Amino acid sequence: MAAPKTIIRFENVSKRYGKVLAVDDVSLSIDEGEFFALLGPSGCGKTTLLRMLAGFETPSEGRILIDGEDISRTPPNKRPVNMVFQSYAVFPHMTVADNVAYGLKVDGVPGAERARRVEEALGLVKLDGYGARKPDQLSGGQRQRVALARALVKRPRVLLLDEPLSALDAKLREAMRSELAQLQEKVGVTFLFVTHDQDEALAMASRCAVMNRGLLQQVATPSDLYEFPNSRFVADFIGSVNLFEGRLEVDEHDHAVVVSPELPTRIYLDHGVTGAHESTVWVALRPEKIELHKRGQGREPPVLEDTPGGHNVVPGIIRQIAYLGSESVYDVAVEGGRTVKTLRSNLTRRDQEDFTWDEPVWLAWHACSPAVLLS
Amino acid sequence: MDESWKKAKGVFAALGAPPVLWLLAFFLVPLAIIWGYSFGENKSLTEIAVDGTFRNYLHAVRPLYLGIILKSFWFAALTTLFCLVVGFPVAIAITFASDKAKSWLLLLIMLPFWTNLLIRTYALMAVLRTEGYINFTLAFLWNGVSHLTALFGHPLGPFQPLELLHNNFAVVFGLVYVQLPFMVLPLYAALDRLDRSLLEASLDLGAGHFTTFRRVVVPLAMPGIVSGILVTLIPSVGAYLTPDLLGGPSSQMIANVIERQFKTANDWPFGAALSFLLMYMTFLAIAVQAIVSRNRRGRER
Numbered sequence: 001m002a003a004p005k006t007i008i009r010f011e012n013v014s015k016r017y018g019k020v021l022a023v024d025d026v027s028l029s030i031d032e033g034e035f036f037a038l039l040g041p042s043g044c045g046k047t048t049l050l051r052m053l054a055g056f057e058t059p060s061e062g063r064i065l066i067d068g069e070d071i072s073r074t075p076p077n078k079r080p081v082n083m084v085f086q087s088y089a090v091f092p093h094m095t096v097a098d099n100v101a102y103g104l105k106v107d108g109v110p111g112a113e114r115a116r117r118v119e120e121a122l123g124l125v126k127l128d129g130y131g132a133r134k135p136d137q138l139s140g141g142q143r144q145r146v147a148l149a150r151a152l153v154k155r156p157r158v159l160l161l162d163e164p165l166s167a168l169d170a171k172l173r174e175a176m177r178s179e180l181a182q183l184q185e186k187v188g189v190t191f192l193f194v195t196h197d198q199d200e201a202l203a204m205a206s207r208c209a210v211m212n213r214g215l216l217q218q219v220a221t222p223s224d225l226y227e228f229p230n231s232r233f234v235a236d237f238i239g240s241v242n243l244f245e246g247r248l249e250v251d252e253h254d255h256a257v258v259v260s261p262e263l264p265t266r267i268y269l270d271h272g273v274t275g276a277h278e279s280t281v282w283v284a285l286r287p288e289k290i291e292l293h294k295r296g297q298g299r300e301p302p303v304l305e306d307t308p309g310g311h312n313v314v315p316g317i318i319r320q321i322a323y324l325g326s327e328s329v330y331d332v333a334v335e336g337g338r339t340v341k342t343l344r345s346n347l348t349r350r351d352q353e354d355f356t357w358d359e360p361v362w363l364a365w366h367a368c369s370p371a372v373l374l375s
Numbered sequence: 376m377d378e379s380w381k382k383a384k385g386v387f388a389a390l391g392a393p394p395v396l397w398l399l400a401f402f403l404v405p406l407a408i409i410w411g412y413s414f415g416e417n418k419s420l421t422e423i424a425v426d427g428t429f430r431n432y433l434h435a436v437r438p439l440y441l442g443i444i445l446k447s448f449w450f451a452a453l454t455t456l457f458c459l460v461v462g463f464p465v466a467i468a469i470t471f472a473s474d475k476a477k478s479w480l481l482l483l484i485m486l487p488f489w490t491n492l493l494i495r496t497y498a499l500m501a502v503l504r505t506e507g508y509i510n511f512t513l514a515f516l517w518n519g520v521s522h523l524t525a526l527f528g529h530p531l532g533p534f535q536p537l538e539l540l541h542n543n544f545a546v547v548f549g550l551v552y553v554q555l556p557f558m559v560l561p562l563y564a565a566l567d568r569l570d571r572s573l574l575e576a577s578l579d580l581g582a583g584h585f586t587t588f589r590r591v592v593v594p595l596a597m598p599g600i601v602s603g604i605l606v607t608l609i610p611s612v613g614a615y616l617t618p619d620l621l622g623g624p625s626s627q628m629i630a631n632v633i634e635r636q637f638k639t640a641n642d643w644p645f646g647a648a649l650s651f652l653l654m655y656m657t658f659l660a661i662a663v664q665a666i667v668s669r670n671r672r673g674r675e676r
Contacts, residue, residue, distance in 0.1 A: 055579075077578045
């Protein structure tokens with residue numbers, strides 16, 4: 001397979017609104033054929049970045065290149081990108097077919113070819129036969145399909161999607177996720193979408209960029225973002241996490257130990273950390289990676305084969321149980337007052353009865369489970 | 376809550392009766408009396424006999440008066456057209472101004488309403504007359520240029536002030552000046568409701584600004600355009616003060632003729648007939664517009 005070709009490149013792009021720095025020195029490359037997500041909380045600059053790519057905003061500094069060509073100052077109607085708006089922005093005074101044909105008409109595509117391509121685009125989004133309808137006769141999901149067809153019919157180099165699923169109800173959102181992924185595979189166009197919903201980004205994207213306060217925090221595949229976050233912000237923003245502040249006590253090439261005043265045990269890791277000895281670090285531990293064991297009535301603490309004794313095992317008491325059907329979340333109070341979240345899948349129909357409120361338990365995790373964060 | 380409000384007929388009647396009675400006593404009844412007069416004739420200086428004659432209407436459709444009515448509609452149409460051409464960019468500018476600038480611009484649009492129409496019209500006369508500000512400025516420029524050309528031996532000659540007042544131009548100019556806010560406000564209201572992302576979508580799909588305006592802005596602002604046209608056209612047809620003060624002898628509009636029937640000519644029945652002829656025509660125009668728009672909506676369903 002040939003090496004993927006870079007299609008979009010942001011080079012040190014900043015955007016200032018008065019004194020506010022909405023996008024702060026972002027450099028980012030996106031390859032052809034990627035399904036790329038810009039992820040972050042509201043106000044993080046992800047939409048500004050998207051709108052700069054579409055041409056509705058101009059970067060204060062830096063350049064934006066598409067296929068190696070600087071388009072930072074090209075007007076939006078001259079760019080090889082098309083956008084699906086958050087509100088869909090389907091023209092209410094035109095039929096579905098006229099909406100889809102609009103971009104071809106202004107480009108001067110002749111009538112017969114236009115009709116054929118409109119038909120094809122409507123088929124692509126499964127709206128065959130809806131051409132004569134008006135937008136007010138469509139559901140929200142159908143309007144979104146019109147917006148998709150209208151953008152894709154122009155055969156853009158990049159399709160931009162601004163919060164594509166946020167206006168749909170939960171069930172439809174789920175269905176639309178896989179459908180968008182299938183659509184992208186089918187048309188082969190690079191998709192760049194903006195979302196504040198981490199589930200959405202993890203489920204659809206081939207690669208994500210996490211942004212916070214205008215800064216690019218991490219660019220990685222969804223699983224790398226989840227398992228190998230590079231900062232407390234990313235660890236906390238993607239999924240649920242227990243964070244412990246501590247000191248790096250041992251740092252060898254094949255193992256490391258962190259001491260946290262928030263935990264009555266030392267944290268053992270099966271890999272070295274490239275941090276300064278005795279420096280402050282944070283340990284991120286995902287709830288599902290913590291095992292729950294029974295304690296009390298003389299039961300011994302669990303033995304972890306990859307971890308020396310006295311590490312990674314903490315006694316505690318269950319304070320809160322949230323039963324979520326497929327899994328249960330247990331809030332466990334450990335010595336020192338910290339509450340640790342753990343998650344247990346309900347693999348059988350009786351699993352949720354194993355543990356109850358105020359039950360003494362052991363918490364244990366493997367040496368490969370915690371992630372050490374330096375910032 | 377609002378359900379019970381509708382059921383409480385006593386409350387409904389108590390709240391609704393005063394305005395209904397007011398309109399009945401001071402608008403509909405006098406209007407009906409005038410309507411009656413239009414079918415009557417003068418018996419003496421102060422006595423009018425309503426005898427069901429159509430003489431007044433026959434009188435009113437004679438070429439002289441019909442011509443003035445047509446001219447009134449023509450002036451009003453010109454006024455509306457200029458208001459639309461001038462008002463649309465203004466409405467767009469206000470719509471896209473920052474929130475702070477927006478309230479100031481709207482205030483500027485409404486500011487003329489705080490001054491009496493008569494005073495505004497006299498002020499306009501001061502601007503337009505032969506010794507007015509426009510001619511004063513033009514004379515100043517003319518003399519300046521004349522001095523320059525005199526250096527090369529070709530003086531321009533004395534300045535001839537432009538005749539800007541007491542003609543058809545002055546009437547239409549004055550009407551545009553008076554009616555412009557009535558055009559701008561409904562246009563602004565329609566444009567302000569417009570979803571900005573529709574404009575961005577149009578640009579995004581490759582359309583330029585002009586195409587976006589023609590294909591997206593105008594069709595979506597159509598309700599505002601129609602109501603702007605109506606509220607400009609109808610008062611312009613019946614304008615009285617502007618043609619009276621700014622117009623010349625040949626630019627009188629129908630309201631001036633009607634005024635003369637009631638005052639100097641003391642022919643109330645004929646004045647009433649002219650008034651109602653104008654009203655019938657206006658009603659007809661509104662009805663045609665309503666039918667056309669309903670048919671169009673029906674076809675879209």
